[in-house]
Amino acid sequence: MTGAEDWLAGLVRALHRENVDGWHCDQVLAEVRQHLGESGEDPFAAFGAPEQYARVVAGELAGDGGPPSVSPPLLAVEGVAKSFRRHRVLDGVDLRVAAGEVAAVVGPNGAGKSTLLRICAGLESPDAGRVTVHGGLGYCPQQPALVDLLRADEHFDLVGAGRGMGRAEARRAGAELAARLDWVPDRRPVGELSGGTRQKLNVVLAALGDPAVLLLDEPYQGFDGESFLDFWEQVWHWRDEGRAVVVVTHRPEQLKRVDAVLDLGRQRVGAGERSR
Amino acid sequence: MPRHLLDGAELYSGATIPGMADDRRAQWLRGVLDLCVLAELERGESYGYGVARALEELGLGPVPGGTLYPVLGRLERAELIRSRWVDSAAGPPRKYYAVTAEGTALLARERAEWAAFADRVGTALAVGAGR
Numbered sequence: 511m512t513g514a515e516d517w518l519a520g521l522v523r524a525l526h527r528e529n530v531d532g533w534h535c536d537q538v539l540a541e542v543r544q545h546l547g548e549s550g551e552d553p554f555a556a557f558g559a560p561e562q563y564a565r566v567v568a569g570e571l572a573g574d575g576g577p578p579s580v581s582p583p584l585l586a587v588e589g590v591a592k593s594f595r596r597h598r599v600l601d602g603v604d605l606r607v608a609a610g611e612v613a614a615v616v617g618p619n620g621a622g623k624s625t626l627l628r629i630c631a632g633l634e635s636p637d638a639g640r641v642t643v644h645g646g647l648g649y650c651p652q653q654p655a656l657v658d659l660l661r662a663d664e665h666f667d668l669v670g671a672g673r674g675m676g677r678a679e680a681r682r683a684g685a686e687l688a689a690r691l692d693w694v695p696d697r698r699p700v701g702e703l704s705g706g707t708r709q710k711l712n713v714v715l716a717a718l719g720d721p722a723v724l725l726l727d728e729p730y731q732g733f734d735g736e737s738f739l740d741f742w743e744q745v746w747h748w749r750d751e752g753r754a755v756v757v758v759t760h761r762p763e764q765l766k767r768v769d770a771v772l773d774l775g776r777q778r779v780g781a782g783e784r785s786r
Numbered sequence: 787m788p789r790h791l792l793d794g795a796e797l798y799s800g801a802t803i804p805g806m807a808d809d810r811r812a813q814w815l816r817g818v819l820d821l822c823v824l825a826e827l828e829r830g831e832s833y834g835y836g837v838a839r840a841l842e843e844l845g846l847g848p849v850p851g852g853t854l855y856p857v858l859g860r861l862e863r864a865e866l867i868r869s870r871w872v873d874s875a876a877g878p879p880r881k882y883y884a885v886t887a888e889g890t891a892l893l894a895r896e897r898a899e900w901a902a903f904a905d906r907v908g909t910a911l912a913v914g915a916g917r
Binding site: 540545547558563 | 833834850851855856859860877
């Protein structure tokens with residue numbers, strides 16, 4: 511089967527050249543590998559040259575752009591305003607995020623990014639305006655809210671129970687999400703975990719039970735470069751699954767790929783502006 | 787919708803096609819492969835190679851992976867089917883596909899359309915007994 515392995519290695523290189531992202535690349539690869547293993551077919555006969563098949567896959571994914579979604583937003587923020595003492599933090603903020611869309615919330619410190627997410631999560635009331643959420647909601651606060659004496663899987667139990675999941679289901683889903691962030695939970699109390707690992711748990715808990723709307727407040731603090739990329743791959747995966755995702759970020763790298771950027775630093779100009 | 791699902795798919799890419807007759811059958815299949823895949827999945831959840839084998843057993847000829855998986859991908863993105871990975875007893879996990887309610891509805895419509903079309907072609911090709 512070394513011929514097949516060579517062919518698969520060629521496919522990986524070709525997919526990278528075609529800018530197919532890691533998650534799709536893994537999916538395609540796993541499926542092709544499975545097919546070749548079971549059918550015993552010659553990869554060239556079944557799929558053509560690796561470059562040729564990579565082009566088909568990439569064309570496929572690019573053609574996916576299609577018409578912009580007209581589906582009703584899963585998250586709608588309309589005219590939200592909020593002041594603390596006499597300082598106006600949010601002033602008439604609008605944001606609509608439909609199924610299968612990722613919105614980035616950017617802006618300098620104190621621009622109200624976290625406040626907006628807390629309002630969306632229902633933890634704080636706006637002075638004016640309203641927030642509508644369709645479906646389940648997962649919220650990942652900037653500071654992980656964890657119980658230091660409990661293990662990671664006990665966190666899965668707790669949060670899963672709150673979302674109507676059985677214990678086994680919650681643990682399996684938790685472990686699966688953790689693995690996507692390249693983390694294997696162990697039996698240590700989470701108080702002993704590193705900051706980055708605690709943050710991964712924070713993300714996993716927000717996503718447990720597959721909520722339709724995900725609010726992530728700078729969820730990658732303490733992540734190393736690799737984990738940062740894993741995290742964004744996961745975000746694109748959620749988008750493909752049809753979730754509405756809002757990410758507060760001060761990192762510009764991924765803004766080109768999101769569906770909308772809400773810039774609270776220049777709210778009036780950039781609010782809800784389409785970036786692609 | 788079903789027409790554009792197949793646009794750009796290179797049917798039998800990488801395989802040699804001897805003769806006109808096979809080429810014509812490939813052209814026919816090009817127009818209905820997505821529906822055949824959909825129908826196969828309506829008969830039961832299955833994975834790529836399983837679908838390929840089933841279509842071959844139905845006499846639709848070998849459908850190479852390079853043709854089949856892009857069709858599955860397109861059907862999935864159109865939300866006519868959905869997928870999940872399932873561990874297999876022997877070997878690597880398989881990606882299983884199942885028809886969605888939308889897929890079933892589309893199949894019902896297109897099935898009727900195809901029957902009517904095939905009927906008309908049958909009439910057009912019929913030996914001239916009546917006239």
